[in-house]
Amino acid sequence: MSNxxxxxxxxxxxxxxxxxxxxxLSYTLGGTTAFMMGGAVLPMVRFAVDPxxxxxxxxxxxxxxxxxxxxxxxQEFKFTVHQIDGWYVxxxxxxxxxxxxxxxxIFALSPVCKHLGCTIGWNVKGKNEFxxxxxDARYTKDGKNLAVAPNPLDEYEVKxxxxxxxxxxxxxxxxx
Amino acid sequence: xxxSVYNWIxxxxxxxxxxxxxxxxxxxxxxxxxxxxSAFVYCFGGLTFFITVIQIxxxxxxxxxxxxxxxxxxxxxxxxxxxxxxxxxxxxxHHFGASLVIVMMFLHTLRVFFTGSYxxxxxxxWVVGMLIFFIMLGxxxxxxxxxxxxxxxxxxxxxxxxAASVPVLGPYIADFxxxxxxxxxxxxxxxxxxxxxxxxxALIAMLAAHFxxxxxxxxxxPL
Numbered sequence: 001m002s003n004x005x006x007x008x009x010x011x012x013x014x015x016x017x018x019x020x021x022x023x024x025l026s027y028t029l030g031g032t033t034a035f036m037m038g039g040a041v042l043p044m045v046r047f048a049v050d051p052x053x054x055x056x057x058x059x060x061x062x063x064x065x066x067x068x069x070x071x072x073x074x075q076e077f078k079f080t081v082h083q084i085d086g087w088y089v090x091x092x093x094x095x096x097x098x099x100x101x102x103x104x105x106i107f108a109l110s111p112v113c114k115h116l117g118c119t120i121g122w123n124v125k126g127k128n129e130f131x132x133x134x135x136d137a138r139y140t141k142d143g144k145n146l147a148v149a150p151n152p153l154d155e156y157e158v159k160x161x162x163x164x165x166x167x168x169x170x171x172x173x174x175x176x
Numbered sequence: 177x178x179x180s181v182y183n184w185i186x187x188x189x190x191x192x193x194x195x196x197x198x199x200x201x202x203x204x205x206x207x208x209x210x211x212x213x214s215a216f217v218y219c220f221g222g223l224t225f226f227i228t229v230i231q232i233x234x235x236x237x238x239x240x241x242x243x244x245x246x247x248x249x250x251x252x253x254x255x256x257x258x259x260x261x262x263x264x265x266x267x268x269x270h271h272f273g274a275s276l277v278i279v280m281m282f283l284h285t286l287r288v289f290f291t292g293s294y295x296x297x298x299x300x301x302w303v304v305g306m307l308i309f310f311i312m313l314g315x316x317x318x319x320x321x322x323x324x325x326x327x328x329x330x331x332x333x334x335x336x337x338x339a340a341s342v343p344v345l346g347p348y349i350a351d352f353x354x355x356x357x358x359x360x361x362x363x364x365x366x367x368x369x370x371x372x373x374x375x376x377x378a379l380i381a382m383l384a385a386h387f388x389x390x391x392x393x394x395x396x397x398p399l
Binding site: 040043044046047048050086088 | 254
């Protein structure tokens, strides 16, 4: 007990602050119970939240198409990535809309609409835009959102090597 | 802090009698190991329940990763045990706890038998206890198949063939357990359903009956 709490009762003889037997027992029993429950439950909680704490893998680049096949008009190219999903290993097929801009820079856009995740297509309505079939979202050739969608289309990291286009992880659009 | 939250709720809902009713009961001298050390034999029922709680908890967490499917079952168990943090511990708790439950339950049964606690007026509690015993065996049997390894496969085959030797009903029991003609995809899903839904549901109901009866009748007297 601190001094200033004491000074009102200063005239009384100093009392030893003793714990009652009941209090001692409930502390030890409570502590033991907490320790045992913690020992049982904490590993389970760590087990359950493991996906949150797993290190995200470095993105790898996948060879997609010859550089010479890329035109100014966006074209869709399919490629497979190696995916390890827990105990399930698969090679799902992804696609990218790849084209060249005025400076002959090659860029690749993700086909996933930024509105609600449907798959967009190029020039579906003949307006030289990316169109989404679900809610009529529209994007320019650079992926700039013109209607409905809140954000521009995502881009793939692009790497050119030995005349081939390699695609890497997805990143937010850097062109608009 | 805790006290004021408790008081706030208690003022409105009067919850004190609820837990007082459960918590306040005399522990007679003859079952208190502090008086007679040999009274530790009265702990086995509580220990069985404690391990059962751990089984239920660890089982709930295991189903976060496990899939009851013949292609993925073994792979998912392998993944959760070796790739997920503490997987070996959580699966270990469930694996060894399963054996420990049977051991503790058996010791509890022996104690009840040798103290004659099953006699009137507690016969119904003995019967419910026996039902719990068989539910536990069923949980052990159905759970054993789930990792879908060789041991699981043949243990189930042997177990079902033993069940199939029952006169008249045997083939029907086997068909019901297999869900078909072989230990296969249908056996695995049905064992999973029995293991995580049907038997635990029955177990909790029986445990409730067991505890209500012992509270109502009180613990049996000294030898």
